[in-house]
Amino acid sequence: MVKSHHSRRTRSSLRLHCSFSLYFLKRKSKDVDSKIRELEKSLKDSLKHCASERQGRIRAQQALRKSLTEPKVDDLELTSYPMAPIGVIQSCFSTRNGTPRQPLIVPLSRACLIFNSARVPPASLEGLGDYTHCWVIYVFHLNTNLEKLWKDPAKSKFKAKVRVPRLKGERMGVFATRSPHRPCPIGLTVAKVEAVKGNILLLSGVDLVDGTPVLDVKPYLPYCDSIQEAGVPKWLTVDRSFSVASISFSEGFTSTLAQCWAITGKNSLYASPDEFQNLLEQVLSWDIRSVSQRTRPHESFITSQNGNHSNDLSDDNQDEEASSPGNEQPPQSSGDIIYHLILEGLDVWYRLCDGNVVVEKVTEASTVIKSDQKRCNYSIWRD
Numbered sequence: 255m256v257k258s259h260h261s262r263r264t265r266s267s268l269r270l271h272c273s274f275s276l277y278f279l280k281r282k283s284k285d286v287d288s289k290i291r292e293l294e295k296s297l298k299d300s301l302k303h304c305a306s307e308r309q310g311r312i313r314a315q316q317a318l319r320k321s322l323t324e325p326k327v328d329d330l331e332l333t334s335y336p337m338a339p340i341g342v343i344q345s346c347f348s349t350r351n352g353t354p355r356q357p358l359i360v361p362l363s364r365a366c367l368i369f370n371s372a373r374v375p376p377a378s379l380e381g382l383g384d385y386t387h388c389w390v391i392y393v394f395h396l397n398t399n400l401e402k403l404w405k406d407p408a409k410s411k412f413k414a415k416v417r418v419p420r421l422k423g424e425r426m427g428v429f430a431t432r433s434p435h436r437p438c439p440i441g442l443t444v445a446k447v448e449a450v451k452g453n454i455l456l457l458s459g460v461d462l463v464d465g466t467p468v469l470d471v472k473p474y475l476p477y478c479d480s481i482q483e484a485g486v487p488k489w490l491t492v493d494r495s496f497s498v499a500s501i502s503f504s505e506g507f508t509s510t511l512a513q514c515w516a517i518t519g520k521n522s523l524y525a526s527p528d529e530f531q532n533l534l535e536q537v538l539s540w541d542i543r544s545v546s547q548r549t550r551p552h553e554s555f556i557t558s559q560n561g562n563h564s565n566d567l568s569d570d571n572q573d574e575e576a577s578s579p580g581n582e583q584p585p586q587s588s589g590d591i592i593y594h595l596i597l598e599g600l601d602v603w604y605r606l607c608d609g610n611v612v613v614e615k616v617t618e619a620s621t622v623i624k625s626d627q628k629r630c631n632y633s634i635w636r637d
Contacts, residue, residue, distance in 0.1 A: 337469060338373075339370070339393065339467035339468055339469060340369060340370055340373055340374050340468060340469065340470065340471075341367050341368055341369040341370055341374065341455075341467075341468045342367075342368055342465060342466065342467055342468065343365050343366070343367055343368075343392070343460075343462045343463075343464065343465065343466040343467075343468060344365060344366045344367075344368060344464060344629060344630050345363075345364075345365040345460060345462050345463055345464040345465075345466070346363055346364050346365065346464075346523055346524075346533065346597055346598050347363065347460075347462070347463045347464060347596075347597065348463075348464050348596040348597065348598065348599055348619060348622045349463065349464075349596045349621075349622070350396055350463050351542065351594075351595065351596070352537055352542050352595040352596065352597065353461055353462070353463045354461040354537070354540070355419070355432075355461065355540075356432075356461060357443045357444050357445060357459055357460065357461045358444065358445075358446070358459040359459075359461075359540065360459065360461075360533070360536045360537055360540075361446075361458065361459050361536065362458070362529075362532055362533040362536050363458065363459060363460050363461070363533065363536070363537070364448075364456070364457070364458050364460070364523040364524070364635070365445070365456075365457045365458075365460040365462055365523075366454050366455070366456055366457070366523070366630040366634065367390070367454065367455040367456075367457060367468055367471070368453065368454055368627075368630070369453040369454070369455070371453045374453065376452050376453050379450045379453070379455065382447065382450050382455065382471070382473065383447060383449060383450040385447055385473040385474060386446065386447060386474070387444055387445065387446055387447060387473075387474035388444070388445060388447050388455075388457075388471055388472060388473050388474055389442060389443070389444055389471065389472040389473075389474055389479075390442075390443050390444070390445055390457070390460075390462070390468060390470075390471055391440065391441070391442055391468070391469045391470040391471070391472070392440070392441045392442075392443070392462065392466050392467060392468045392469060393439060393440060393441070393466070393467045393468075393469065394434035394435075394436075394439035394440070394441055395439075395465065395466060395467055396463065397434055397435060397439050399411070399412075399435070400439060403437075403439065412435075412437055413428070413435065414427060414428060415427055415428065416428050416431055416433040416435055417545050418431055418489075419496070419544075419545055420489060420490060420492070421489055422545065422548075422549065423545040423546075423549060426489075430487070440469070443460070443461055443462065444474055445457040445458065445459055445460045445462075446458045446459045448635070449635075451634060451637075454630065454634065455471065456634065456635060496540045496541045497539060497540060497541070498538065498539060498540070498541055498606070498609050498610065498611050499608070499609035499610050500609075500610045500611065501535050501538055501539060501610075501611045501613070502610070502611070502612050502613070503531075503612075503613045504612060504613065504614050504615065506614070506615055507613050507614065507615055507616065508527075510615040510616045510617065511527050511530070511531065511600075511616045512527060514600050514616050514617065514618055515527045515530070517618065518598070518599055518600060518618065520631065521598075521599070521629050521631050522598050522631060522632060523598065523630065523631060523632055523635065524598065524632055525632045525635075525636070530597070530598065530600075533597065534595075534597065534602060534613065537595065537597065538595070538604065538611050538613070541606070541609075542595065543593065543606070547593075590605075591605065591606070592604075592605060592614070593605070593606060596619045596621070596622060599618070599619050599622050600616050600617070600618065600619060601616065601617045601618065601619040601620075601621075602616050603615050603616070603617070
């Protein structure tokens with residue numbers, strides 16, 4: 255009897271305990287549910303606030319872009335597109351003179367495109383090495399009218415027509431030519447992709463002068479970039495070849511090149527003097543002289559004020575002139591004219607008579623401005 259009574263009390267206590275536990279669990283569950291609802295509401299409000307802020311930023315960016323880039327009907331010069339170079343070219347062509355007029359006609363011409371890692375991470379170049387060629391969009395940074403063109407376009411005296419080498423100096427509308435002297439000094443060229451190494455793109459067949467700022471690089475796509483049925487004006491089809499009859503080297507050329515190579519060869523994109531000489535032959539196989547140098551060789555050569563020689567000219571400048579070496583007097587025959595070509599920081603002296611090129615010697619170029627930037631050399635190509 256006592257045992258039965260004790261069992262009933264135990265069961266009653268258990269039921270009471272379970273009731274209290276269930277009550278507290280339900281209460282705790284309600285508190286948790288309430289907390290969750292509060293958090294969900296807070297998250298929803300935050301997302302709504304973020305979306306509102308994002309829409310505000312988008313509207314502000316759109317307004318700014320419209321203000322900067324939308325063509326101003328009344329004044330197009332107020333329209334601007336913020337752009338900056340993404341890299342710079344280190345080329346075998348030290349100066350404009352001798353830089354090919356078109357790409358790929360000098361297969362041995364080499365250049366390294368050094369990308370600005372702060373703007374262009376190396377991952378951006380992944381896959382580019384799988385293409386054989388690429389387009390390079392760049393700035394004609396050595397044009398003489400850039401300052402006026404950008405600061406005061408209305409006073410830049412932009413010329414609608416330019417001299418065309420194939421027309422022997424006759425003028426043609428600038429947009430029918432590839433002249434560097436354009437309203438917007440932007441160039442487009444194609445080059446062979448040799449390799450991609452980190453933030454460096456190795457190119458060959460280039461027509462780019464050293465120091466050229468690059469705006470963009472795009473892969474060359476043969477299926478849409480090569481147009482088989484494309485046509486050109488008749489003046490481009492007329493055979494007015496710029497190729498020379500022959501190239502020969504004087505007896506003293508090899509020794510002067512060896513002396514210069516011992517000093518500058520370690521900084522060259524070429525492995526040996528022989529490879530450099532092959533490049534030289536490819537460059538000089540075309541008549542690289544300007545229109546005025548071909549048509550008025552005697553009148554165009556004058557002595558520079560500082561005694562330095564220079565024939566770094568553009569066919570499209572109205573007032574073309576060149577300087578003879580040192581204080582030499584204007585020569586009496588075309589075969590007596592000494593022309594200069596700066597390649598890889600070396601000054602190549604040559605003559606041109608009746609279409610035959612004779613390379614006299616090589617010296618270190620004193621007119622090339624040396625940069626503090628580390629130069630690429632052949633080791634990067636060898637590796």
